[in-house]
Amino acid sequence: MKIAVINKGKIVIKETPDIELNGRQGAIVKVLGCGLCGSDIVKFVHKISKDGTVLGHEIVARIVEINSKTNFKIGDEIVTSHHIPCGECVYCKNGNVSMCEHFKSTNIVPGGFSEYVYLSEEHLKNVAHVKPENLTDIEASFYEPLGCCVRAIKRANLRGNATVLVVGLGSIGLMMAQALKAFGMDVMGCDLIPDRVNRLRNLGIAACNVKEMDPNFKADGVFMTSGADKAINTALKYVRNGGKILVFSSTPNNWGYANNEIYYRELTVLGSYSPAPVDLEDSLNLLRSHQVKVAGLSTVYPLEDIQKAFDDTMNNRIMKAYIKIKE
Ligand SMILES: [Zn+2]
Ligand SMILES: [Zn+2]
Numbered sequence: 648m649k650i651a652v653i654n655k656g657k658i659v660i661k662e663t664p665d666i667e668l669n670g671r672q673g674a675i676v677k678v679l680g681c682g683l684c685g686s687d688i689v690k691f692v693h694k695i696s697k698d699g700t701v702l703g704h705e706i707v708a709r710i711v712e713i714n715s716k717t718n719f720k721i722g723d724e725i726v727t728s729h730h731i732p733c734g735e736c737v738y739c740k741n742g743n744v745s746m747c748e749h750f751k752s753t754n755i756v757p758g759g760f761s762e763y764v765y766l767s768e769e770h771l772k773n774v775a776h777v778k779p780e781n782l783t784d785i786e787a788s789f790y791e792p793l794g795c796c797v798r799a800i801k802r803a804n805l806r807g808n809a810t811v812l813v814v815g816l817g818s819i820g821l822m823m824a825q826a827l828k829a830f831g832m833d834v835m836g837c838d839l840i841p842d843r844v845n846r847l848r849n850l851g852i853a854a855c856n857v858k859e860m861d862p863n864f865k866a867d868g869v870f871m872t873s874g875a876d877k878a879i880n881t882a883l884k885y886v887r888n889g890g891k892i893l894v895f896s897s898t899p900n901n902w903g904y905a906n907n908e909i910y911y912r913e914l915t916v917l918g919s920y921s922p923a924p925v926d927l928e929d930s931l932n933l934l935r936s937h938q939v940k941v942a943g944l945s946t947v948y949p950l951e952d953i954q955k956a957f958d959d960t961m962n963n964r965i966m967k968a969y970i971k972i973k974e
Contacts, residue, residue: 651760651953651970653691653700658760658954665763666756668712672768674719676708681759682788682945683956683968685819685874689897691957703759703970704729705791707784711763717771726790727766727775728927729755742802745921760953762972773924779935785969786934789822789941794922794930795895796823800830801926802919803893805868807831812866814881815873815896816843816854818944818967823870823895824852829938835864837881838873843966850940857881871895876902883908891915945969 648665651658668675682705690696710723719725732739733749744750756765766775778787796819805811809832813824816838824836824847836847836854847854855861865887871878876898883904886892892904892914904916922930933939946965948956949972956968 648762650701653696654698666765668714672714674710674766675712676764677711678706678708678764678972680784680969680971681706701758701761705788706759707787715771719771724778725775726778726787727770728791731769731773744923776931785945786941790930793822794927796826797929798922798926799893799895799919803868803891809867811868812885813870814878816847820872822939823872825939876900888912894918947971
């Protein structure tokens, strides 16, 4: 089977022996496609992942071999995420599932940018679902990233009708804004790129160029989905005193939130990383009901062009890449 691996600062296609169940519990799935996540880019650019690593986790796939106590069967088209919390450790008990050691150690094998993947029984039991029939493969591939947004919204724990600002309208920001609206909040989005502002407006949600924001606008909660350090100033400017900033992206220079602003203005700054199984279920419902629309966000690349998908994403030439893996 073909896999895409990191090799000396590049992503290259390699041939490797087919992955098999060999008596294990779980399933072998044929990957139909896999979204390229911002975290894949970070792992590649900052060399966090070693040579030989297969990135990718936002998969849509078809079961081709199975040995499981679950109801899944051969031929089912499914979505899944990659990590599973243990449910019992200090992190899980306090709601910080993404910090759980078991969560961090579980993964799909070898990774999403591969023709075939092994899913453990634990994946099938906890984080896999049959793909809803009314979603295209590309739409369904947003199951995991939208789950991350859902968790961020829950962690912010704002009132139902709170005023919120989404800073940064890439694919994550556009999903976050729609999910916040679905949770009943009064949503505004901002970005520097006119096309992105228009995309949110076309979804029926208020949006504004950062340069044209009303200086008197104040949000109860600011959701930071921009990967730019300067966006931190935008968040601090538009959060009301006593408000919350939800940090949902890494920034290249790792600027901080000023201590004295947090202190004198009684701000809450909190981070949110990866979703729990319950957030993933909510995500699937938001996609299925089209309360969060993701059609038209992705640019499709064949596996052979995966390096171009990485390059185009890094250079902001596209909103989101989807790697289609042929039958
Ligand atoms: Zn992701
Ligand atoms: Zn745990």
